[in-house]
C-alpha cells in the first residue's frame with residue numbers, strides 16, 4: 001500500500017527492523033527518534049560485540065505476559081534473523097550457540113541497519129522526542145470519507161500517520177535514549193503497564209564483608225531462596241529454592257554480579273517489592289557433592305604436617321574466599337594446621353558449598369541491561385496490534401517481555417519488529 005503512512009516511534013533495534021520490513025512491504029515509512037542517531041543502544045550490547053541471537057531459541061527463555069512467543073518465533077526465529085542480516089550484507093557467526101556479527105563489532109549491526117534504511121528511502125526524523133499521540137481524522141479524497149489517523153507531537157511539531165508503531169524501548173541505560181516515555185504514551189492510549197523493574201543486573205547484599213572479597217571471579221552455583229517461615233528465635237528460615245543458576249560469579253564491593261546473578265535479578269527485583277531482603281545461597285564448590293567434600297576433608301588430613309591453617313587450605317578456593325571462610329568460622333590462619341580436626345575441615349568445606357548472603361537491592365536502571373515489565377501483552381494481538389486502538393502496533397522492550405542473557409532480548413526486538421512492520425504495512 002504505497003499511500004499508507006507508517007510512523008515508527010523509536011529508532012532502536014526493534015524500530016529499525018520494523019521500518020525495514022514495513023518499507024520492503026511497500027509502506028511509506030518514517031522513523032521518529034528522540035536522539036541524534038539511531039541504534040545507540042546496539043553499540044553497547046554484548047560488550048561491544050553484539051550478541052544478536054541464540055541458536056537455542058524458545059519461549060522458555062523469556063518472562064512476561066506474552067502468550068504467543070512460540071508462534072512469533074515460528075514466524076521469525078533464528079533462521080529468519082540470520083537471513084534478514086544477510087539480506088543487509090551482514091554475516092552472522094555462531095560461538096557456542098551465541099550469534100554475533102562476523103566482525104564481532106556491534107557497530108556493524110547498527111550500520112547495516114542504517115544503510116538499508118537509507119537505501120529503502122525511509123524517512124528518519126531525529127531529535128524528536130514524542131510527548132503526545134492523538135487520534136485525528138484524515139480526508140481521503142475530495143468528498144470522500146474521513147479516515148482515522150495518528151497525530152504525534154513533541155510539543156512543537158506535529159506529524160500525521162495512518163498507522164503507528166511504538167518501539168520506544170524501556171528505560172534500561174537511559175543515556176542511549178530510552179527513558180520510559182514510551183510507557184506514558186501507551187498508558188495515555190489506554191494500555192496497562194505491568195510494573196517495571198531492572199533486570200539482567202547486579203545484586204546489592206547486606207553483608208559487610210563484600211569489600212574484602214571484591215574482585216573475585218569464580219565458577220559458582222547461585223540459588224534464590226524463598227523466605228518461607230520464621231524460626232523460633234525469630235530469624236528468617238529460607239528453605240525453598242525458587243531458581244538456580246550456574247556460571248561465573250563476580251564479587252563486588254557491594255554484593256554479587258556476573259551472568260548467573262543477572263539471570264536471577266528480575267525475580268529478586270520483584271520479590272524486593274514485597275520483602276526487605278532475599279536469601280541467596282552461593283555454592284563456591286559446585287563441582288563437588290557434599291559426600292565428595294567429606295571424602296576430600298578426610299584425605300586432606302595428612303597435609304596438616306608442618307603447615308599453617310592458611311597453607312593447609314590453599315588450592316581449593318580463591319584465596320580471598322578462603323580467608324573470609326576462615327575468619328567467619330573463627331579459625332586463625334596463622335595457627336598450625338595440626339589443631340584442625342576432620343570435623344573442622346568438613347564444616348569449612350560445606351560452608352563454602354552453602355554460603356548464605358542476603359540481597360537488599362538490585363542495580364538501577366542506569367546499569368541494567370533490560371527492564372522487566374512494560375505494556376501488558378494480553379492487550380496485544382499476535383499481529384502486534386493493540387486490541388484497544390486499531391492501527392497502533394508495538395515491538396521490542398516496550399512490551400512486557402524480557403529474555404535471559406544470551407542474545408534473547410535482541411532476538412525479541414528483531415522478531416517483534418519484523419511482525420509489527422509486516423502487519424502495519426498490510427491493508
Ligand SMILES: Cc1cc2nc3c(=O)[nH]c(=O)nc-3n(C[C@H](O)[C@H](O)[C@H](O)COP(=O)(O)OP(=O)(O)OC[C@H]3O[C@@H](n4cnc5c(N)ncnc54)[C@H](O)[C@@H]3O)c2cc1C
Pocket residue numbers: 009010011012013014015032033034035038039040041042044045046047050051052053128129130131167168169170172173176177178179180181182368369370395396397398406407408409410411413
Ligand atoms: C549494556 C547492555 C548490553 C546488552 N547486551 C545485549 C546483548 O548482547 N544481547 C541482547 O540480546 N540484548 C542485549 N541488551 C538488551 C538489548 O539491547 C535491548 O533489549 C534492545 O536494544 C531493545 O531494543 P528496542 O528497540 O526495543 O529499544 P531501544 O534499543 O532502547 O531503542 C528505543 C529507541 O527509542 C527511542 N525513544 C524512546 N522514547 C522515545 C520517544 N518518546 N520519542 C522518540 N524516540 C524515543 C530511544 O532514543 C531509542 O533509540 C543489552 C542492553 C544493554 C543496556
